[in-house]
Amino acid sequence: MVSYKKYTYLIGALGFGLFFPCIQNFGLGKISPGKYIIFLLLMILSELQTIKINNSHFSMDFCFAYSSIFIFGPVPTALMKVLSTLICQIYYKIKNICDDHAARIIFKTGQYMISFFCAAGLYSFIKSSCVWEYPFYEIMLQSVAILVYFLLNNLLLQCFLALKYNKNVFGNVLELLLLDFSTYLMAVPFGVTTVIMHNNNGFPQALLVLAVYLAVVYIYILYIDVKSANRELTALYNMSVTITSTLDVDMVMDIVLSSVQSIVPWDTACLYVYQNGWLVPAIYEGYSNEDFNKLKLKQSQKESGFSLFKEGKIINNCHKDHRLKELYFCSDDTKSIMVVPLVTNKELIGGIVITSYKDNIYNQKHLTLLSILASQAAVALKNAQLFDETAKLAISDGLTGLYNHMYLYSELERQMEDAKTTGGIFSLIIIDVDYFKTYNDMYGHITGDTILKNLADILKKNVRDKDTLGRYGGEEFAIILPGIQPFEAMKIAERIRKVVESTPLARVGNKNIFITISAGIASYPTDAVSIEDLVNKADKAMIFGAKQKGRNKVVMFRPNMNVEN
Template identity: 25%
Template sequence: MRKVRRLPFTVYTCLVIGLGVGLLWYTFPLLNLDLGRELLVMLAFGVLAEWLAVVTPQGQLTGGFAVMLATYLIYGPVPAAWVNTLAALLGQGVVNRGNPLRTTLFKAAQYVPVVLGANFIYVLVGGTTDEKLAWSNAWPLVLFIGVYYFLNQLFVYTYKLLRRDENLLLHRPDMLGGEGLNYLVAVPLGLFMAWLYMYISIYSALLLFIPMLAVQFVLQFYLHLQLANRELRLVYEAARRLGGSLNLTELFDIYLRETRELVNFGDGVIYLWSEEQKCFVAETALGNHAELLKDSTVQRGEGFLGRVAEGGDAHLVDDTREDERTSGDMGLIQLYRSLLVIPLVAETEVVGLMVLGDKRSGVFEEEHVRLLTILGGFFAMAFANVRLGRRLDQAVITDELTGLYNYRYFRHRALGDLEQARRLNEHISLVMLNIENFKQVNNRYGQLAGDMVLAGVANVICGQVRDCDLAARYGGDEFAVLLPQTGPTEAKHVADRLRLAVRECVYEAGDSRILVRVTTGLATFPDDAADLDALFKIALKELEGEPQAK
């Protein structure tokens, strides 16, 4: 639930509702009940206008103001206040059932002082009660509309401010523009309805309003279709890429950009689990702080985001400054007032997080949680498929015990590197390594100790070679290292460095300490051999010869 300043908010809401009800009670004797049928017809159209109101990110499109203005011009301020208030109460309360009772009562009640206050200014500047459509009343009527707009926005702004939704007007000036656009449409319609009533009949005026209701209905239907189309497009993109060649950055970049079409957020970032770093790493980010977010990580179980990743449930935070879940959190949490965190779950594993943030409070809704959780499942599945594919590809080319490449893949790569060296007239060297007395290690300390030694030697080799070098487990206790652009002198230095690095390592098996040494053999293309098989033959022959000096 949103945090509010409870006492000021409650007092303000009750005062406005009380003021509206009191003014209605006070002005009831001024209603001309002989016009009850006509007023009921105007009320019915006002209810339909509120019921079919089209909500957009820029505001609300409704013909309710046109009905109010026509009622004011035809019948006066008191009937206009009553019709406007009852239309809002019935249209957004009984019929629509889309708002909480407190909000519905407030919105309906505030129309009474708004209409009467605007009428007070209208009369004050010389507006006449008869012949309101006369040219002499043009300036007072313009002022009436302006004051009505101002008072309406003031009441709503104060209401939102006390609910901690001050961002509605402070950070969303486009909403003011949307309301203004609605007035530009409704004002001419209301004036024309009043003119038709005065010079023809009320029924012709109401017939004019029917197209407005039809436009609202069609536009509302169109917006729902657009939203559904965006949701389906996201699902389609996820499903299409599940069966294709996937680029994770591109995939999740599309996910964020399409999400922004559905949810208006300030910054968004997607974290994916990294086996190498053992944490969630930012894969892609969108927004003003995108560059900062791309360098961020999330540790499982640490902080609010880490706890969400550990628990696996989506979380919506309306105000990070007051929500106990985020209190005391440092870092990126401090950038935002609103947070929406969606775990990306594949089967039962959390493989990532989507984090949406905004500096405004109360931006996200439960509907966003539902939609993005569903869509997140598709993209989490895509990521899981990519990760599984990478693991399978890696398993095919690597030795399971040591993590080095297996001989089959090593030979395939080595043939290509050798051919390149031939074309460029470069040296390429092969270093073979063999663990001395490895069989005795297995016999004395057991196979587990032997496996530990093999993995340890492989780790030493990985730490001593360059990124462009190719290391593999040749078989049993033998290893191979291919050194591109390396002549015999440099290759000997590498072999010596590998022997010394292995000799400095100590492996523990229970209470025993195992010292390991390796012998090496090397061959260089084209000095020693012209093809790969010949290089292996020479290097292995040197490896199996007399032990080298240590």
């Protein structure tokens, strides 16, 4: 594959290579130094007045290029464009607006010459080969030449961007072509008018037309800026309305990241949340590293970039500082970074990091907009987190952190509905600590609580993520096993029993405290027809099967168990 640098120099070489044959073909033209310098200055002015739409820049200098061809000739026009590009790039370098100035000059010069001389050559060839008697034919010929210039110019540019940023930029090429074409619709009529005024009334009147054109361009740029500001403010308003309508943490973060895309350009974006002294990637886009979600930011690690979250910050030219390139959230092609913290009541709860492969792309306006968004997002995220914590407390056991009795029954209802719909099966294990009252009386309730908490930890480690584990009540626990047959549940419960039996769950003085458990198993729809029936039969299997047979056992419910219903 051709590299970005090779492509740049190839286009430059082809452009300059066409320049000399075109001198022989078109001649040097007639240059009036005074008029030429005035035209050059106006072309520079128009090239600096770029229109920025959706993170793309569109030059408005085609009006000068078009009119210059008919006033000075193709070769002087090409030379004028080269000088204009060179002067503009020097200006950008002084202002530090972009990097790799030499490569840009080479590419832009070659790009223009290739597009210009191909279009001019096609126009000259067709016009010299055919007899044109009607003005309509001239209009059609010029339209074709302009279209060739337009398409070739954009094709070369899109290839340049694709190679430079190493990503597909052709996805929105139709949208970009339409936006660029709109600038031509404005430039061409003024260019034609300029040529007519020059031929009929002289150079001063042509300058008057160009002055009007520059004024129109300036007004159009103001209109685009106002439209862009309106879009950004609308995005902020829509986010504030949408984000306050939900208390779901994941949805809040998704809305925030989507809103960022509407107001600030980026190639990678990440929303971090603060957890136990770490900033953890919660939701992100644009990162190719599959392990990015594991790259947590710690305050004591300089390479993590945690210190950047103290206040809103813009960092340009970061690719020139190896220390910044080592930051976890910087990819190899990152050139600009913007970081804003998520703060509510002076408490850091997260942050937003966006990066771009383009240099000097972020400004104070971007930082202000993102800071406003971050302040709203921080309040919404904090409210959602508080709601989530409250909701978890409502379904959690305060001692063990497991699900409580109420949630276990709601999960049993859900599993039963799923089993009825899909024809599936699930099993229920009820576990009871043997002689737990004796441990409480002998060692005290604090030791008893320690036993229950450590038992809960063992149970967590021995079930699947999709299983539901909860404290049924007192010293009883329940495990719901979706898709597990009774005999499989028997094996799981027996494995847990052996682990519990051999693991000390508390320590009093120098003495380790060991316990045993009894467990009963029942399955739906094998053993029961309702939730109450399922719980009752698992409970009976535990009480009358395991407890009455000496405890420290696992018993599966059987229809012929000798118990009273």
